[in-house]
Amino acid sequence: MxxxxxxxxxxxxxxxxxxxxxxxxxxxxxxxxxxxxxxxxxxxxxxxxxxxxxxxxxxxxxxxxxxxxxxxxxxxxxxxxxxxxxxxxxxxxxxxxxxxxxxxxxxxxxxxxxxxxxxxxxGRSRNDQVATDLRLYLRDHARGVASRLVELADALVEQAERHVDTAAPGMTHLQHAQPVTFGHWLLAHVQPLLRDLERLRDWDHRTAVSPLGAGALAGSGLPLDPVAVSKELGFRTSFANSMDAVADRDFVAEFLFITAMVGVHLSRLGEEVVLWTSHEFGWVELDDAFATGSSIMPQKKNADIAELARGKSGRLVGGLVAVLTMLKGLPMTYDRDMQEDKEPAFDAVDTLELLLPALAGMISTMTVRVDRLVAAAPVGFSLATEVADWLVRKGVPFRDAHEITGKLVALCAVRDCALDEVSDEELAMVSEHLDPSVRDVLSVRSALAARTTPGSTGPGPVADQLATAADRLAGWREWAAEQVVPR
The missing domain is CATH 1.10.275.10 (Fumarase/aspartase (N-terminal domain))
Incomplete structure (x- = not known):
């Protein structure tokens, strides 16, 4: 309703x-x-x-x-x-x-x-009624939000499966850093969503406590059975203290923290899609069904869904701040201020149930420009770390290896050449530890292949991440489908 x-x-x-x-x-x-x-x-x-x-x-x-x-x-x-x-x-x-x-x-x-x-x-009051109703509503709709989160994670996983070994320029400070696979990058956005799902389940455990029977604040003088009520309504237990039962809105604030955190994660994903689809990057092309145009510039194709993901994070964070501010300093037990707890919670549910399917559709239908990604992967001396690691494997302390590699990069910057274009003589001039065999590690493919440790960006670890993510999402899909409120 x-x-x-x-x-x-x-x-x-x-x-x-x-x-x-x-x-x-x-x-x-x-x-x-x-x-x-x-x-x-x-x-x-x-x-x-x-x-x-x-x-x-x-x-x-x-x-x-x-x-x-x-x-x-x-x-x-x-x-x-x-x-x-x-x-x-x-x-x-x-x-x-x-x-x-x-x-x-x-x-x-x-x-x-x-x-x-x-x-x-x-034997009951609006105080315990509304606290019960809101817990039931949020527990029910948390499953709906979880289901939409799983759909978005599925879309990211499906794209990642197509790009397990697609090279891309990994970045820190929005500067080229080291080569990664684009599949690894996409899976980096799945991990926060999995944490959000974990938060929802943890929150649900704490929220599954029935306040019904607490009355206005003192419990009831009638021979009621709050435990029986809690079981019928799908709660795991009943309240421990009647005053706390009607005063507690931790579950609303915590739910809003989770949705605010989801909003932050969606905003970061949205920002990257905006960058990826820009002319300067050109890594991704959005499907026409998930992009918009301009009323005056016919050539425009705008990533509005991604931009709205950034924008709507503000209202999700704002809802959390509003409820925390409302709760701060309230005396026990029920106060009419608490009427202000519902609209931010409802708005958070509505916002995510509107935004998440749009994001999932945008991600699942976007086209990745593999040629642009691969061409950009080695740009900006992103293979410099491979040189430093090569020196370390030859016994050079990393502090010295870092210094030597920095000098090599400085030489290349002056000569306007790539790392693998330096002559044998120039390598020796930079350091006695550098010899022509260093060129064996100066390719994006070798850099990616070297990343074999768990959680790394190499194709093997990325395939392992995919399998783990798919298994975890299957479990979350089951949890999201649970019926917690009796029908």
């Missing part, structure tokens, strides 16, 4: 008798200004299915405590099923008088059950 905008709320007719979850001690209703400030149903309506799931579990616990008889329980469960179907179809929608998702759904229940619907209020 999507976010509801203010216009759709206005267009819904208000019920004859306004439903409210509070107000008995007040002589009148809230001012218009307070009502407008307090209303959250326009964005928290998407929690409706999770709130209904919690209501089912709570109804069964009330029945177990003898507070609902079997006939009442059956009627309430049937009404909740009907209400859920009506919400899904759009037949039931919140109105302008519904303060939040909880108010709207109670109104729907009262419309179906009359006063019996009010019995479901016993």
């Amino acid at each position: 999507d976010q509801v905008d203010d216009k759709s709320l206005t267009e819904n007719s208000a019920p004859a008798n306004r439903t409210s979850l509070w107000g008995g001690r007040f002589a009148g209703g809230p001012s218009e200004a307070l009502a407008r400030l307090s209303v959250s149903v326009q964005f928290d309506w998407r929690l409706a299915p999770y709130d209904i799931a919690g209501s089912r579990a709570h109804a069964r616990v009330l029945a177990g405590a003898g507070l609902l008889d079997p006939e009442e329980l059956g009627r309430i469960l049937a009404a909740l099923d009907d209400l859920e179907a009506a919400c899904a179809s759009g037949a039931f929608r919140p109105t302008v008088d519904d303060e939040d998702v909880h108010t709207a759904l109670e109104r729907g229940l009262l419309e179906r059950l009359g006063s019996l619907g009010g019995k479901l209020r016993a």
Whole structure:
């Protein structure tokens, strides 16, 4: 159930008798200004299915405590099923008088059950309800985000498989450094995504704690069973402290940290695609379906998806900062400030579910210009480290080898020639340790072949990385497909 905008709320007719979850001690209703400030149903309506799931579990616990008889329980469960179907179809929608998702759904229940619907209020508060709903929502949608992350990682892996031995100019400081394989480079973007997936799973373990039964803050004086509720809702355990249960928003902040970190990783990938597709690099050509043009310059082909990946990282980081700032200094337990926790979380989910498929499509369909990559691989004296390593293998201390190689590079810069174009006499002039056999290591192919240690850029280690990444992604695919919220 999507976010509801203010216009759709206005267009819904208000019920004859306004439903409210509070107000008995007040002589009148809230001012218009307070009502407008307090209303959250326009964005928290998407929690409706999770709130209904919690209501089912709570109804069964009330029945177990003898507070609902079997006939009442059956009627309430049937009404909740009907209400859920009506919400899904759009037949039931919140109105302008519904303060939040909880108010709207109670109104729907009262419309179906009359006063019996009010019995479901016993033993719970909006404080533990919303904390439960939001945990359920984020645990559910974390799997969706994980699934999209796997799709992007799959696209990178598939491209890497095509370029296990394609030479490319590896860079530090955006300067040519050492030759690498382009497959190795692409897999370097897979590793952060795997860490993001690990973070999501770790986060899910900590988040799988049910707050339902904590009430407003003190627990319940009714004989309820929070553990039974937690099991029915797919949590691994129930809360340990009722005050913490309703005050805790660590799970929101941590989720937003993970999504911000994902945003940073996507931004770095996006920046590289922007560079790779520029005329100056020309390493990659984007498929027409995943690029845009200019309204005035007919020749343009812009990497808009990659640029939006950079741009949207800002809102993901901003959401984290907003929630951390909101939480800082809040007293125990529930405070209305916490209404501000949901929109950043919802926005993070929406942003990634929109961005990740576009990035995956862009990566999977891009064409790699192998000729340009191979030509650029040895540029900028990128084989200098091979000379230093060659000297080390001959027994020269690396400090001296580094100095000798630096002098060789300086000579080549003055002569405007490549390392392998220096004459035998010039090699000897630079150092007594240099002889013509050094030319054996002065090729990109030999440099790559020499990188045989695990995790290196040589074709062998890259093939091993591919196999490991594919195996890990298969496991993450299974985790992302798990159903954590009962349907």
